[in-house]
Amino acid sequence: xxxxxxxxxxxxxxxxxxxxxxxxxxxxxxxxxxxxxxxxxxxxxxxxxxxxxxxxxxxxxxxxxxxxxxxxxxxxxxxxxxxxxxxxxxxxxxxxxxxxxxxxxxxxxxxxxxxxxxxxxxxxxxxxxxxxxxxxxxxxxxxxxxxxxxxxxxxxxxxxxxxxxxxxxxxxxxxxxxxxxxxxxxxxxxxxxxxxxxxxxxxxxxxxxxxxxxxxxxxxxxxxxxxxxxxxx
Amino acid sequence: xxxxxxxxxxxxxxxxxxxxxxxxxxxxxxxxxxxxxxxxxxxxxxxxxxxxxxxxxxxxxxxxxxxxxxxxxxxxxxxxxxxxxxxxxxxxxxxxxxxxxxxxxxxxxxxxxxxxxxxxxxxxxxxxxxxxxxxxxxxxxxxxxxxxxxxxxxxxxxxxxxxxxxxxxxxxxxxxxxxxxxxxxxxxxxxxxxxxxxxxxxxxxxxxxxxxxxxxxxxxxxxxxxxxxxxxx
Amino acid sequence: xxxxxxxxxxxxxxxxxxxxxxxxxxxxxxxxxxxxxxxxxxxxxxxxxxxxxxxxxxxxxxxxxxxxxxxxxxxxxxxxxxxxxxxxxxxxxxxxxxxxxxxxxxxxxxxxxxxxxxxxxxxxxxxxxxxxxxxxxxxxxxxxxxxxxxxxxxxxxxxxxxxxxxxxxxxxxxxxxxxxxxxxxxxxxxxxxxxxxxxxxxxxxxxxxxxxxxxxxxxxxxxxxxxxxxxxx
Amino acid sequence: xxxxxxxxxxxxxxxxxxxxxxxxxxxxxxxxxxxxxxxxxxxxxxxxxxxxxxxxxxxxxxxxxxxxxxxxxxxxxxxxxxxxxxxxxxxxxxxxxxxxxxxxxxxxxxxxxxxxxxxxxxxxxxxxxxxxxxxxxxxxxxxxxxxxxxxxxxxxxxxxxxxxxxxxxxxxxxxxxxxxxxxxxxxxxxxxxxxxxxxxxxxxxxxxxxxxxxxxxxxxxxxxxxxxxxxxx
DNA sequence: GATGAATGAGGCTTCATTCAT
DNA sequence: CATGAATGAAGCCTCATTCAT
Numbered sequence: 001x002x003x004x005x006x007x008x009x010x011x012x013x014x015x016x017x018x019x020x021x022x023x024x025x026x027x028x029x030x031x032x033x034x035x036x037x038x039x040x041x042x043x044x045x046x047x048x049x050x051x052x053x054x055x056x057x058x059x060x061x062x063x064x065x066x067x068x069x070x071x072x073x074x075x076x077x078x079x080x081x082x083x084x085x086x087x088x089x090x091x092x093x094x095x096x097x098x099x100x101x102x103x104x105x106x107x108x109x110x111x112x113x114x115x116x117x118x119x120x121x122x123x124x125x126x127x128x129x130x131x132x133x134x135x136x137x138x139x140x141x142x143x144x145x146x147x148x149x150x151x152x153x154x155x156x157x158x159x160x161x162x163x164x165x166x167x168x169x170x171x172x173x174x175x176x177x178x179x180x181x182x183x184x185x186x187x188x189x190x191x192x193x194x195x196x197x198x199x200x201x202x203x204x205x206x207x208x209x210x211x212x213x214x215x216x217x218x219x220x221x222x223x224x225x226x227x228x229x230x231x232x233x
Numbered sequence: 234x235x236x237x238x239x240x241x242x243x244x245x246x247x248x249x250x251x252x253x254x255x256x257x258x259x260x261x262x263x264x265x266x267x268x269x270x271x272x273x274x275x276x277x278x279x280x281x282x283x284x285x286x287x288x289x290x291x292x293x294x295x296x297x298x299x300x301x302x303x304x305x306x307x308x309x310x311x312x313x314x315x316x317x318x319x320x321x322x323x324x325x326x327x328x329x330x331x332x333x334x335x336x337x338x339x340x341x342x343x344x345x346x347x348x349x350x351x352x353x354x355x356x357x358x359x360x361x362x363x364x365x366x367x368x369x370x371x372x373x374x375x376x377x378x379x380x381x382x383x384x385x386x387x388x389x390x391x392x393x394x395x396x397x398x399x400x401x402x403x404x405x406x407x408x409x410x411x412x413x414x415x416x417x418x419x420x421x422x423x424x425x426x427x428x429x430x431x432x433x434x435x436x437x438x439x440x441x442x443x444x445x446x447x448x449x450x451x452x453x454x455x456x457x458x459x460x461x462x463x464x465x466x
Numbered sequence: 467x468x469x470x471x472x473x474x475x476x477x478x479x480x481x482x483x484x485x486x487x488x489x490x491x492x493x494x495x496x497x498x499x500x501x502x503x504x505x506x507x508x509x510x511x512x513x514x515x516x517x518x519x520x521x522x523x524x525x526x527x528x529x530x531x532x533x534x535x536x537x538x539x540x541x542x543x544x545x546x547x548x549x550x551x552x553x554x555x556x557x558x559x560x561x562x563x564x565x566x567x568x569x570x571x572x573x574x575x576x577x578x579x580x581x582x583x584x585x586x587x588x589x590x591x592x593x594x595x596x597x598x599x600x601x602x603x604x605x606x607x608x609x610x611x612x613x614x615x616x617x618x619x620x621x622x623x624x625x626x627x628x629x630x631x632x633x634x635x636x637x638x639x640x641x642x643x644x645x646x647x648x649x650x651x652x653x654x655x656x657x658x659x660x661x662x663x664x665x666x667x668x669x670x671x672x673x674x675x676x677x678x679x680x681x682x683x684x685x686x687x688x689x690x691x692x693x694x695x696x697x698x699x
Numbered sequence: 700x701x702x703x704x705x706x707x708x709x710x711x712x713x714x715x716x717x718x719x720x721x722x723x724x725x726x727x728x729x730x731x732x733x734x735x736x737x738x739x740x741x742x743x744x745x746x747x748x749x750x751x752x753x754x755x756x757x758x759x760x761x762x763x764x765x766x767x768x769x770x771x772x773x774x775x776x777x778x779x780x781x782x783x784x785x786x787x788x789x790x791x792x793x794x795x796x797x798x799x800x801x802x803x804x805x806x807x808x809x810x811x812x813x814x815x816x817x818x819x820x821x822x823x824x825x826x827x828x829x830x831x832x833x834x835x836x837x838x839x840x841x842x843x844x845x846x847x848x849x850x851x852x853x854x855x856x857x858x859x860x861x862x863x864x865x866x867x868x869x870x871x872x873x874x875x876x877x878x879x880x881x882x883x884x885x886x887x888x889x890x891x892x893x894x895x896x897x898x899x900x901x902x903x904x905x906x907x908x909x910x911x912x913x914x915x916x917x918x919x920x921x922x923x924x925x926x927x928x929x930x931x932x
Numbered sequence: 933g934a935t936g937a938a939t940g941a942g943g944c945t946t947c948a949t950t951c952a953t
Numbered sequence: 954c955a956t957g958a959a960t961g962a963a964g965c966c967t968c969a970t971t972c973a974t
Contacts, residue, residue, distance in 0.1 A: 041274030055935050127423040128361050131270050141427035172442035179416030190360040194374035209405035217450030503830050507740030521939050593889040594827045607893035638908035649878030656826040660840035675871035683916030754956050
């Protein structure tokens with residue numbers, strides 16, 4: 001039960017302080033968008049500042065250089081994503097669902113928590129700039145890619161051990177899931193823009209299709225589920 | 234009937250000319266590599282020239298600007314790839330293989346003809362720079378992406394019609410194949426470099442795994458093939 | 467009623483703003499001088515910036531390109547010159563002087579208002595670069611050359627109609643005045659520098675001589691004025 | 700009575716030799732035109748070579764640098780012009796014409812021998828590039844300007860001494876003639892191009908008008924000639 | 933803190949000049 | 954001699970970064 005005004009400058013100066021505190025994240029949001037859109041080199045710091053509603057000089061009050069801004073963009077969004085993944089991870093490990101359900105759940109929760117948000121830009125960004133920022137890429141790999149893959153591998157492994165899945169190459173089966181995710185990300189940020197006239201890709205339908213095929217592909221002949229043709233959402 | 238010196242300047246004067254003829258493609262090769270590695274903006278024309286073994290100025294004898302060099306890189310490699318795809322297309326359409334074999338063949342021939350070459354860089358390049366070169370991206374989409382997807386869609390459709398595959402969402406099932414391909418491309422040029430220490434991805438094993446799961450996922454319960462565990466190549 | 471410090475930042479913050487306002491015209495002055503001296507192509511933007519006391523980059527804050535700087539140089543000085551010509555025009559048209567006096571006045575006021583200033587450089591500049599900047603030249607012709615020639619033609623025409631001048635080719639008689647002016651301009655900016663050792667040309671004496679001969683040449687035998695030998699100013 | 704074939708290689712190799720000897724002057728002609736049109740800096744040596752019908756490299760066989768080419772252009776045409784001026788000079792000095800006739804003749808012969816040819820470009824060229832090539836300009840001044848002015852000054856002086864002309868400032872009266880000439884030159888190469896739509900300047904009429912006014916202006920009241928209105932040639 | 937004018941290193945591009953053929 | 958492919962110094966312009974206000 002903390003008093004609502006525990007800091008001296010809560011009423012008047014508070015608003016400015018909150019604004020001030022918000023600056024960095026407004027800049028990070030603007031930077032994420034622009035880096036994803038145009039790439040690191042083609043993005044001008046002035047454009048980032050402008051999109052965040054501040055002046056060029058202000059950006060340098062919070063980030064010592066453009067490269068540091070880039071690193072901060074990744075770090076910041078990494079944290080957010082990682083927290084969520086962690087929650088997901090524990091929730092799934094604890095339950096007693098079938099491996100198929102766990103995979104279904106993993107993909108679908110990825111979509112709602114990450115795929116449908118601007119966080120997907122981070123993946124595209126890190127991949128695009130991997131060569132120019134190896135430390136950042138390595139960090140991303142350690143924090144995001146490896147844990148996700150480990151989690152998926154464990155689920156698949158358990159499915160095999162339980163006889164739910166066919167006996168297959170568990171390590172590489174993971175890529176069936178990650179490639180499905182990556183394609184959706186790249187479609188959103190690049191492929192889909194190659195030809196705006198071409199038919200839109202409907203994410204839910206895409207995920208349903210991929211899940212249907214992957215699970216059918218993993219499951220042993222006995223457990224083959226009633227082949228649901230995905231509703232054309 | 235060969236006179237030993239039919240043209241007086243066949244050896245002497247020819248060397249220059251041969252070099253001149255080779256220059257454009259040497260430059261295009263160098264440019265493809267560097268654009269893929271660092272992106273368009275971060276690649277210096279001087280570096281392209283240096284990798285091709287010529288000086289800065291020479292590049293501009295063959296390409297009027299850096300942007301035109303980029304376009305030429307895509308056009309040039311597009312032609313090569315498209316010719317191969319065409320050959321593949323006709324070979325497959327004419328045969329009387331099962332749809333599964335056709336898909337298997339499509340993926341494997343893609344690997345030998347494209348995936349294992351530096352042509353994969355083109356895909357990564359076009360995707361990375363799609364926003365900054367929309368016309369190039371559109372061209373790539375028309376020339377490469379759409380034909381490939383149409384071909385795959387037709388194969389899958391036929392498999393369904395023949396009862397070989399389950400009745401599923403043929404249009405979206407295509408993405409199971411394209412996402413598998415895209416992931417391999419992106420792994421080669423970006424993901425694999427995120428963490429050099431992480432285990433290498435073996436392309437043949439990757440393709441075998443994806444094929445196994447996709448085909449299992451597509452096939453009707455009856456036709457389920459003997460679940461071959463891919464040899465750890 | 468003056469408060470000694472009405473605005474807090476009147477002195478401090480104002481200095482920057484005042485500099486910023488002055489920059490464009492400082493740059494235009496420097497550019498005019500250098501373009502006249504060396505020509506457009508041989509003038510380096512860095513030299514213009516240096517003469518204006520700023521760095522290379524600053525120039526581009528105010529003018530988007532070297533060619534635009536050139537256009538601005540002409541436009542800017544055109545305005546100045548044209549305003550004066552307009553004033554002159556009305557002053558002369560309204561008066562009831564003799565045509566001879568009007569011509570005398572025209573030449574002499576041209577000297578004080580234009581000929582003796584750095585504005586003459588504009589004429590040399592536009593003529594020298596006419597082929598490379600046709601639109602600028604056309605503009606100069608419309609704004610400066612044609613009005614001046616029309617004014618002179620009208621004066622001469624009136625002199626002829628009044629019987630003050632001989633009946634001569636009024637249209638071409640104008641060139642006696644304009645050629646006198648052009649020679650002075652070109653002498654100042656080029657001819658006079660051909661041989662620094664050669665005797666200086668004294669502008670007042672030059673104008674007196676030209677006026678003496680032109681007026682003598684125009685006047686009818688009756689009105690021939692007392693042949694004043696120009697004072698060796 | 701030289702035999703028509705006194706050199707061994709007169710028939711076959713002669714043509715090539717003549718061509719070879721002609722090369723430098725073809726290059727000089729091309730260079731004069733382009734330097735006049737675009738200025739020294741904006742003229743590309745490749746354009747000069749192309750207009751002369753040879754390759755870039757060939758130009759450098761005859762002229763060690765672009766600057767030397769420029770000097771040669773002036774020197775070469777200077778010689779031609781100076782020879783003519785010399786002939787004119789002696790012809791006039793020897794005769795017993797009136798000073799007025801001599802001036803009339805001087806202007807008219809200038810027109811046919813120089814004004815109507817591409818030699819006028821030389822004047823424009825030297826004036827335009829005077830600052831960047833002071834030695835060339837000085838040479839031009841010594842070789843062309845000073846002799847012409849001296850000649851004109853002597854004619855006018857004699858006219859005054861004989862009582863043919865009014866007693867006027869002989870030294871500056873010269874400028875009435877030179878300014879008339881310069882204007883025609885600059886009109887041909889620059890002013891006339893400012894506004895192609897504006898009425899053409901007819902050189903003969905221009906010269907007639909200027910001569911009429913100048914001579915009227917110089918002559919004493921007694922000798923005033925029948926004021927010929929110049930025929931609208 | 934916030935601003936935006938100023939800076940100058942660095943990249944793209946041109947073009948005079950060289951030189952192997 | 955003639956060619957034109959190759960060179961690289963130099964110029965225009967951009968933009969990350971600084972700093973006076």
